[in-house]
Amino acid sequence: MIFFTKAFWLQVSSPKAFYPFAGKVIPFFMITALVLTVVGLYYGFVLAPPDYQQGDSYRIMFIHVPAAWMSMWIYIVMCVFAIIGMVWRTRLSDMMAGALAPTGAMFTFLALWTGALWGKPTWGTYWVWDARLTSELILLFLYFGFIALRAAIDDPQRAARASALLACVGVINVPIIYFSVKWWNTLHQGASVGLTQKATMADSMLTAMMVMAFAFWAYTFAVAFMRVRNEILEKEKNSAWVSETLTKTVEGKNEST
């Protein structure tokens, strides 16, 4: 497999090679995301049985739980890219970190929003100052800080390194924040899905949740790659290959119309 060779990764990590590569894989990820979303929602809304206590209102979990997972995972992945970019000075990693942040913030917001909608019929309130809700809210602030710092600094290299340092400080703090708010106050139920124990839910519910999580991953890759492609074009606009590619694209469009 070409994907497992070192040469392939070294080559694709240069912006010039990544641009066409990302262009090819984006449709694949987009279609995967769409198909998996449809399958996941079908499982979640049609096949999964109603909950014996919550009835049908629990079904928002099929979006809520994967979104909450994604919100935390994307922060970690973003931080890893930022560290790689800081250590090896690879431009593409910085771009990936920057491209992941808005999607991460979006999933964090989605998790909060769906949680609020679920909380109203179940807990009788949209918002409580509970440990998980609070730490998720703080995670959203951390994303905003990262995005704002990147946007505020004009020099792209300085912006990348400064935001990378911020991401590292944030990632040290995420567990601290999580445990501090957990000890402070809690209402949110514990996780029903874990690696160490059998999931305490019906199989079809679990399947739906997993499928949705994969759909979100595929979506994340697709949009992050799109953002990186745009950034590559913007940063390398003075290089020969960008003008060549763009000319080709424009000509191709003119011919087809």
Added chain:
Amino acid sequence: MIEAFRWLIWREMTLALRRKAEVLTTMLFFVIVVSLFPLGIGPEIDTLREIAPGVLWVAALLASMLSLNRLFADDYIDGTLEQLIISSQPLALMVFGKILAHWFLTGLPLVLISPVLGMQLGMDVDSIIILMLTLLVGTPVLSLIGAVGAGLTLGVRGGGVLLSLLILPLYIPVLIFGSGAVESAQAGLGVEGHFSLLGAFFIGSLVLAPLGAAAALRISLD
């Protein structure tokens, strides 16, 4: 190395003594913010006593955050910071000296004035002592973490507001355990757990924050 460290502290103190108003401003801000709460909420002493730990801690948080802007800004403008970076002394140690001096000038006054404000809000003596102790351990953490943010936002457009966006989420654990200790003291419960965690934050940030702030300054002055 020790010599340079002592020189740096002495310089910061001299500068602060010649501009006393700047030091006082942080403390006055703290006093005014705390005094706003009885005006906004009403003078019932039972309510005030209940919210006092949170109010005092949030006010201390805001006061120390507002003073962060000045931590590096003047030295950045007049070029001292560049000299510190290119000097042969370890930058992290120099940054630590600046943070120490900064805490001495902005954090310590908050600790010293807090009993008066605690009494205003109807707290009893025991809780006030706990409040002072938590502030004594907690405000250095605020200065240390804040230094990283101050380094990152140096010379950036809209630095002040950006700084609060970056730093306030990171302050939350300190707020929770600082005010938590005072609340459990008021309720007659043990405070050791809260103090241990505050101490852990203090030691952790003491080790990591000067390194982080030095890295941030290197990025900003690259």
